[in-house]
Amino acid sequence: MKQSKDFKRTLITTALPYANGPVHIGHLAGVYVPADIYARYLRMQGRDVVMVGGSDEHGVPITLKAKNEGVTPQDVVDKFHGIIKEAFEDFGITFDVYSRTTTDIHKKTASDFFKTLYDKGEFVEKVTEQYYDEEAKQFLADRYITGTCPSCKSEGAYGDQCESCGTSLNATDLINPKSVISGSKPVIKETKHWYLPLDKHEPFLKKWILEDHKEWKSNVYGQCKSWIDLGLQPRAVSRDLDWGVPVPVDGAEGKVLYVWFDAPIGYISATKELTPDWEKYWKSDDSRMIHFIGKDNIVFHCIVFPSMLKAEGSYILPENVPANEFLNLEGDKISTSRNWAVWLHEYLVDFKDKQDVLRYVLAANAPETKDNDFTWKDFQTRNNSELVAILGNFVNRAVVLTHKYYDGKVPAAGTYTDYDKEALAEIPQIVERVEAALEGFKFREAIREMMNLARLGNKYLADSEPWKIQKTDAERVQTIMSICLQITANLSVLIEPFLPFTAKKMQGMINLSGLVWSDCGKLDLLKEGHEINEPELLFDKIEDETIQIQLDKLEQAKKANEAAAAIATPAKENVSFDDFSKMDIRVGTILEAEKVKKTKKLLKLTVDTGIDQRTVVSGIAEFFKPEDIIGQQVSILVNLAPRIIKGIESQGMILMAEGACGELTFVSPAKSVKPGSEIG
RNA sequence: GCCGAGGUAGCUCAGCUGGUUAGAGCGCAGGAUUCAUAAUCCUGAGGUCGGCGGUUCAAGCCCGCCUCUCGGUACCA
Incomplete structure (x- = not known):
């Protein structure tokens, strides 16, 4: 590679x-x-x-x-x-x-x-059938059609997906489709579109990715392999819509890319x-x-x-x-529509000038290999025990001591001891490791290594204990402090890609500017006599109360979501008594139940309807085990037209009630009644 | 169901083409220290490497089966 x-x-x-x-x-x-x-x-x-x-x-x-x-x-x-x-x-x-x-x-x-x-x-051209709104005189994209979800029966499902149960749909599957634009019932009409024949590029993609780019991250490579192995299909590159880039071809009015x-x-x-x-x-x-x-x-x-x-x-x-x-975020998927998120513009209101803290936490905990969780507690810990305690603290110690001992002027280094040399030799090694990590897009590792330079500084200072010997061996202390300052200067460069605001602040503090990457590892970035500025804290501690405010804010968002979800969907249009009477709903008893092979949701049920014993395929396997529902009384729509599902003829439909979280429950009589009893 | 990615210390993650007592950071316990935002430094405890079987002189790493999480896909009358 x-x-x-x-x-x-x-x-x-x-x-x-x-x-x-x-x-x-x-x-x-x-x-x-x-x-x-x-x-x-x-x-x-x-x-x-x-x-x-x-x-x-x-x-x-x-x-x-x-x-x-x-x-x-x-x-x-x-x-x-x-x-x-x-x-x-x-x-x-x-x-x-x-x-x-x-x-x-x-x-x-x-x-x-x-x-x-x-x-x-x-491209290849294809003519397909799509819904068309005759009142608004336009084709309807999936999102422009709502109706009853064929899966969970909830109202307001969109043509591409039901928000309520998450099932992805074809617009033509919706029951009672309605145009979002005019409210009218759309009709099916033919429309022409252009398709990119991905299947044609398959041999090329196979070689280019699967053979020539084995170094890609495993999640990326695996995903590509999965798609290619499944077989690529032509994908439409145009849509019937008036918002977008018009298709630049004759006869493509009303179509965009x-x-x-x-x-x-x-x-x-x-x-x-x-x-x-x-x-x-x-x-x-x-x-x-x-x-x-x-x-x-x-x-x-x-x-x-x-x-x-x-x-x-x-x-x-x-x-x-x-x-x-x-x-x-705090264990749940981030969601724009549910407002379960930390918005960047809001963060900066609550955490003014703390861009780098968030940058640091997000880079240190980036979801590089798998989904990761952002918690405010972790945010606080990383700020307090890493940025404040390790990085900020070291820089502060070095700068404060320099002012205390030398009035802010960089001292001259004397002779290096073996230990000095050892410590100094580590700097270029750390830089190398940061580089290697960055070249390989391993940002978590890079930021960990970056912090190791600050750790090195703290350790060097603690081991050397200049405050103990300042009175007895001031010359030795000059060397120690010089080294600490060179580490600080190096830090100010090394952290720049990760913590640019802090880097700038640091460079201001030590009175340096215009540093470039190749300065990393140099031991003479600060010359003898160079004057540095007054110390200022790079990071502040974040208290529990501050974190609690954020947690409360999320809790409120959650409550608001629950309240919104608790509102029942609006009633459907009125139907005549005759329409209702057409439906033959009975009480039935489940006699047998087994999972339909190779499916996740389907159970094959044998139901005693009082009229007969019949087979019904029902999408309830995620909520019930077959053996638990034998003998269960249910409501069954017996005169629904039969349909073959996974090779089994389903003769009717079991009525289910859906709970707030999408869980299903049987609709059954409060007291056991004989199978075949009519519901009406 | 099928495909993909994951399951390694309390938490977040490393572990190269299989090779001596499995690592890091944070957290925790004990100690040292006071220049520093009670920050720092040292030491330590803590893991049957998701489970079971197999290949091998040797497996966290290879193979098979199972299980859990996430994503894609099929099914949902």
């Missing part, structure tokens, strides 16, 4: 945050902090690096949000692009360019990209926006591209986007895709 130094320049891309909400700690930990550490590290080495990012502003969810709030999609993305961009700036994420996908340059870039592939015959197609092209347009020289980052073999993303994006960045680039023909492909897993 090629080393990063074999390349002349590096293009770092960061996942484009979707502009329908602010960014939270999960985004930061998974993508932006690691990317920024890496970019800063390369820049400090004087290497040619460009880090691009931007807001992803197209797609259906944004149009939905706009509609709900009675504003235009542009209003929505303007608002969140602003919030997101500011949050990144506040946290010191050093994008060389932070753009957005609603710029003209991007529209043109994406449009041209499509046109090139179109002209080369890289599907958001996943236009979003990664945003990396290209952002680079174009940055420099007229953009092609050298994208089209020369001595450039390498690194995609920083979360695990939800692996398939796009490892399979889809490379296929697009390959099909286009003139672009380089990513050299590595160091995708992270997910960060949980």
Whole structure:
């Protein structure tokens, strides 16, 4: 495998945050902090690096949000692009360019990209059937259709997914589909779309990833292998929608590029926006591209986007895709809609000027190999016993002593003892280990090693005990303090990629600036007589009360969510008595039950309906063991049209009640009654 | 069900192509120390490496089966 130094320049891309909400700690930990550490590290080495990012502003969810709030999609993305961009700036994420996908340059870039592939015959055209709203005169994307979930029967399920039970759906599966736009019942209509034939690129992807990039992280490699082994399907690159980049082909009115197609092209347009020289980052073999993303994006960045680039023909492909897993918050998944998150803009209100603390905690506990948990307790501990006690404390000790003994002037080093030499020799070793970790995208390890330099400082100071011998051997103390100050100076450089705000503060304190990475390991960064400034604390302790406030805040969010979930869904439309009478619901008794093989949710039941004994397949296996429900009385819809499920004919449907957390319960008579009793 | 990733000290994680008494940080206990934000330094306790079987002179690392967590995918009338 090629080393990063074999390349002349590096293009770092960061996942484009979707502009329908602010960014939270999960985004930061998974993508932006690691990317920024890496970019800063390369820049400090004087290497040619460009880090691009931007807001992803197209797609259906944004149009939905706009509609709900009675504003235009542009209003929505303007608002969140602003919030997101500011949050990144506040946290010191050093994008060389932070753009957005609603710029003209991007529209043109994406449009041209499509046109090139179109002209080369890289797409296949397909006509499919989709829902169409005749009143609003437009096709309905999945998110624009609601109805009753065929799975859990709850109202308000979307065409792609039921929010209530989490099942992913096809829009055509919904019972009583309704257009979100006009409320009318949509009709099925034919529509033409373009597809990227991923299957065609499969042999290439197989070799490129599975053979040539075995060094990718196991989670990334494994995920790709899984997708490729499952067989790749053509993916639609266009949608019937009016918010996005128009498909640049005759007869494509009302169609735009599907958001996943236009979003990664945003990396290209952002680079174009940055420099007229953009092609050298994208089209020369001595450039390498690194995609920083979360695990939800692996398939796009490892399979889809490379296929697009390959099909286009003139672009380089990513050299590595160091995708992270997910960060949980206090044991639960971070969720924008449930407001279970720590929002970056809110964090800075509560923890003013503590960007580095969060950067540190997130990098030290980044979900590199598996999902990780962010807890406020851990945040407090890492701040108090690592940043304050180890790093801040050492620097403070060195600076305070220098002022005490030498009035702030750096003393001259005398003769080094063996122990001095030993300690000093460790500095370049630590630097080397930090470098190796960073080159391998092991940010947790890198930050641990970085802290080891501060640990070394504390140990050296404690072992040397200058305060004990200042009166008897002042000359020796000069050497000791000189070494402590050189370690401090080294620290101020080494921590910069990770803790840029603190690095700046430190360099101000020791009156140094313009340090670069190759200064790490030097023992003469501070010359004799160099004057340093007054000590100031790099970090403050965080008290229990401060942490409790954050925990309370989350607890409130949780309560608010529970309250929202407790509200019953609105009643359905009225039906006539005749409609109701059509349904034949009986009390039945389960006689036999067994799991349907090769399924997770299905039980095959034999039910005594009083009329007959029949077979019903029911999706309740996650909640009941077969042996526990023999003899259970249930409500059964007996005149539902039979249907074959997994090779078994299901003759009817067991009615279930769904609890607040999605758990299912039988609807059965309060007293045992004879099978066949009618419910009505 | 199938595919992928994980399951190593109280917590968060390392463990190279299998090789002597399984490591680190935090936490905990004891001691030292006072320059420093009661911070620091030293020492120590603590693990049947998810479980069972197998291959091997030797397995946390290889193979099989099982189990739990996370993600993808199929199924849910």
